[in-house]
Amino acid sequence: MGGxxxxxxxxxxxxxxxxxxxxxxxxxxxxxxxxxxxxxDQGRVTLNPLKHIDPFGFLMLFIAGFGWAKPVQFxxxxxxxxxxxxxxIAVAGPLSNALTAMFLSLIYAAMLDWGVMITGIxxxxxxxxxxxxxxxxxxxxIPLPPLDGSHILFNWFRKYPVVYRxxxxxxxxxxxxxxxxxxxxGRNLLPVWPLIEKISTGFLRILGYxx
Numbered sequence: 001m002g003g004x005x006x007x008x009x010x011x012x013x014x015x016x017x018x019x020x021x022x023x024x025x026x027x028x029x030x031x032x033x034x035x036x037x038x039x040x041d042q043g044r045v046t047l048n049p050l051k052h053i054d055p056f057g058f059l060m061l062f063i064a065g066f067g068w069a070k071p072v073q074f075x076x077x078x079x080x081x082x083x084x085x086x087x088x089i090a091v092a093g094p095l096s097n098a099l100t101a102m103f104l105s106l107i108y109a110a111m112l113d114w115g116v117m118i119t120g121i122x123x124x125x126x127x128x129x130x131x132x133x134x135x136x137x138x139x140x141x142i143p144l145p146p147l148d149g150s151h152i153l154f155n156w157f158r159k160y161p162v163v164y165r166x167x168x169x170x171x172x173x174x175x176x177x178x179x180x181x182x183x184x185x186g187r188n189l190l191p192v193w194p195l196i197e198k199i200s201t202g203f204l205r206i207l208g209y210x211x
Contacts, residue, residue: 009062015129016061017138018050019097020069024052026096027072029087032087036078044072064183071146083155092149094140101133101201109207122153134200138192145171 014148024045028039043051054070061067079085108126111118118126143153145168157164178189204210 011124012062012132014125015132016058017053017102017127019048019133020058021049021076021135022096022100022133023054023093023140024069024072026092030089030092031072031074031079031085034079034088036074036076038078039072039075040101042073044070063177066179066183073077080104083158086158087155090148090155093148094137097133097136097140100198101137104133107206109154109204109209112209122133130204131196131200134203135192135196138196138199139190140192142175144175147175 024044028044028046030047031038032040038044054068057068057070059067060145074089076082076086094104104126108118109132140147141149141152143149145154150168150171154164157167182189183185
């Protein structure tokens with residue numbers, strides 16, 4: 001396993017900040033639209049990264065390759081339709097990352113079409129930001145707690161609190177166990193990278209850019 005590369009980490013920084021900020025803002029925004037003001041009252045309906053970044057989770061992204069932002073809180077009792085609104089809030093985060101990746105890809109392709117030369121570090125920043133946002137889209141849809149995909153897959157079990165809590169208790173342990181084993185053994189036990197790469201490069205190819 002290679003050592004820490006400061007230059008490489010700095011190149012990842014803009015994409016990570018954009019991705020995490022947009023992701024958490026979207027959770028908070030949809031929660032407010034669905035009737036709960038908890039996240040709004042906590043100042044989370046904003047694109048200010050400082051409101052969303054968890055210092056330790058942010059650091060772990062660079063050290064271990066996985067991390068987290070501050071989770072958006074909401075009160076289900078305040079939602080207009082809890083059964084469906086919880087899923088709306090959950091899917092809002094990953095969907096926002098997919099839209100951000102598409103938007104960045106469109107800007108990148110348009111600049112190339114207009115003859116704007118994007119080379120060196122600027123090209124790397126664009127490509128990294130695109131891949132990171134697609135990565136957040138794919139990774140967060142994994143149906144393991146506490147990822148967003150689990151709120152979509154297991155939402156029906158909310159009717160059975162004991163079962164729901166059990167799923168989340170052991171599902172969370174399973175996810176972190178897989179991540180820790182991936183980090184310590186060097187074996188990717190959550191092989192989502194091929195899918196992320198296919199989506200990222202595939203969308204760029206649709207726009208006429210062969211990555």
